[in-house]
Amino acid sequence: MKKFFLPFALFLVVLGFLAVGLNLNPREVPSPLIGKPAPTFSLPVLGKNQLSMGSQDMRGKVWILNVWASWCVACQTEHPLLVEFAKRNSVALLGLNYKDTPQEAAAWLARFGDPYQLSLEDRQGQVGIDFGVYGVPETFVMDRDGIIRFKHIGPLTPEVIEQQIVPLIGQLNA
Amino acid sequence: MLNQSISHRIAVILLFAMGLWASAGQSQSLPPAASGAEKAVEPTARPRSDNPEIEARTAKLAVELRCLVCQNQTIADSDAPLAVDLRNQIRSQLAQGRSESEIRQYMVDRYGEFILYKPPFDAKTALLWIGPFVILAGALVALLLTIRSRRKKIQLEQFSEQELARARQLLDRTTH
Numbered sequence: 001m002k003k004f005f006l007p008f009a010l011f012l013v014v015l016g017f018l019a020v021g022l023n024l025n026p027r028e029v030p031s032p033l034i035g036k037p038a039p040t041f042s043l044p045v046l047g048k049n050q051l052s053m054g055s056q057d058m059r060g061k062v063w064i065l066n067v068w069a070s071w072c073v074a075c076q077t078e079h080p081l082l083v084e085f086a087k088r089n090s091v092a093l094l095g096l097n098y099k100d101t102p103q104e105a106a107a108w109l110a111r112f113g114d115p116y117q118l119s120l121e122d123r124q125g126q127v128g129i130d131f132g133v134y135g136v137p138e139t140f141v142m143d144r145d146g147i148i149r150f151k152h153i154g155p156l157t158p159e160v161i162e163q164q165i166v167p168l169i170g171q172l173n174a
Numbered sequence: 175m176l177n178q179s180i181s182h183r184i185a186v187i188l189l190f191a192m193g194l195w196a197s198a199g200q201s202q203s204l205p206p207a208a209s210g211a212e213k214a215v216e217p218t219a220r221p222r223s224d225n226p227e228i229e230a231r232t233a234k235l236a237v238e239l240r241c242l243v244c245q246n247q248t249i250a251d252s253d254a255p256l257a258v259d260l261r262n263q264i265r266s267q268l269a270q271g272r273s274e275s276e277i278r279q280y281m282v283d284r285y286g287e288f289i290l291y292k293p294p295f296d297a298k299t300a301l302l303w304i305g306p307f308v309i310l311a312g313a314l315v316a317l318l319l320t321i322r323s324r325r326k327k328i329q330l331e332q333f334s335e336q337e338l339a340r341a342r343q344l345l346d347r348t349t350h
Contacts, residue, residue, distance in 0.1 A: 029242055032286040099255065125259050132284040134242035134256055 031132050031151040038065075038140070038148050039130035046097055046105055046119040053120060055146060062172045063092040064165070065140040066116070066156075067128065069100045070108035072136040078155035079112050085161060086115030091169050095119035098128045098136055141165060143172045225269070232265045235274055239281060240291040248291050 033039075042054040066082060068075045086093050095116035097105045102121060109119070122128050131140065132151075141150040150168055152160055233250060239260065241252035249257040260281070267277050281289045293299050333341075 027245060029286060029288050032283065125256075129259065129263065129284060132286075134285065 028153055029134060031148070033132055033148045034151060036148060038142050038146050039127065041120075041127045041130065043120040043122055043127060046095075046102055046109075046121050048118070053118065058092065058094075058142065059146055060144050061092050062144055062169055063094060063142050065094050065096055065131075065142065067096045067098050067131070067133050067136055067138045067140075068119075069098045069136050070104040071100065074155050075137045076112065078137055078157075079115075081156050081158060081161060082115040083113040090166070091173075092117050096122050096127065096131075096133075098122050098133065099125045139165075141168055141172075228265060228268050231268055231274065232261060235264050235268075235277060236261055238278070238291050240289050242285060242289060 038055055040055045042052055045051045045053050068079075082093065093116055095118070097119045100121075100123065105119065105121070109116075120127070125133075131138075135153065137155055139152040139156055140148055143149050149172065150164065152164070156165075236250035237248050239249045241247045241249045241254055241257040241260075243254035243256050244252045247257075249260045251257075263280075264277055267280070272280075278290065287294065293302070295303055
């Protein structure tokens with residue numbers, strides 16, 4: 001019996017590693033910015049000529065930054081969820097219009113609805129790079145001190161919103 | 175006998191073909207996606223720097239950084255818009271006088287160590303780098319110990335006079 005114990009134990013160890021490892025998404029790149037201050041930025045506001053907005057304007061408030069673009073098909077999946085979520089008025093929701101043109105962005109919002117308090121025009125994607133954006137959509141949650149507390153990669157789902165974002169906002173607002 | 179060798183050959187050919195097919199499948203790059211995300215339809219084209227030295231340094235650094243969209247390519251190889259943007263970042267930062275290590279740190283600050291195509295050797299990755307050699311050394315030691323203990327076992331074997339006589343008998347019989 002002892003002879004069989006060691007290989008079997010090793011097998012269980014390997015099985016354990018596989019069980020964890022195979023459930024991970026290898027394409028997901030965790031953000032090194034969680035717990036760090038959100039990058040400073042100053043960008044024009046979509047639809048408001050001449051007006052620009054900066055990161056310091058959001059100090060003192062918990063806020064969500066949703067990275068979107070009119071050319072992004074996956075954004076259409078999450079958009080209705082954002083429109084619904086915005087109706088709750090529980091948190092400031094800002095859009096980062098990534099590598100887009102104002103005309104197409106405005107047209108897209110007119111067509112699919114505008115849940116955002118405002119959208120920022122990141123035409124060259126420089127602010128996106130500062131946030132570590134590598135795909136669209138991505139969603140960030142910032143606390144009152146401007147620290148990034150949460151990042152979601154890919155379209156939002158009801159589970160992510162209800163089980164991760166809503167509780168976090170509750171915590172941060174407390 | 176003939177049937178056996180033919181079916182054996184067919185099996186080898188099939189296995190080889192499967193191996194080729196499997197490796198061909200892996201070299202196809204999947205469409206860039208980060209859990210359902212998209213890439214831009216038109217990347218912004220920027221004029222390249224006129225400075226050949228900067229171009230050369232950009233290319234050199236670009237090979238060391240991973241494209242996060244097509245994750246098995248460097249940003250030098252990748253056509254993804256993010257790769258184009260990051261190459262432009264490198265170019266403009268080099269033109270501003272930043273050093274390669276500063277630019278690398280810039281990228282790691284935003285994207286994490288995953289963006290370094292060459293895994294760095296530090297406390298976290300030391301296990302990955304040294305691990306295989308440690309395991310190899312361990313296996314060799316285990317092998318040597320096993321051989322030694324087997325040898326000892328053979329030396330300690332005592333044979334009775336009867337067994338030795340019988341052995342001589344057998345040997346004499348077979349070696350005329």
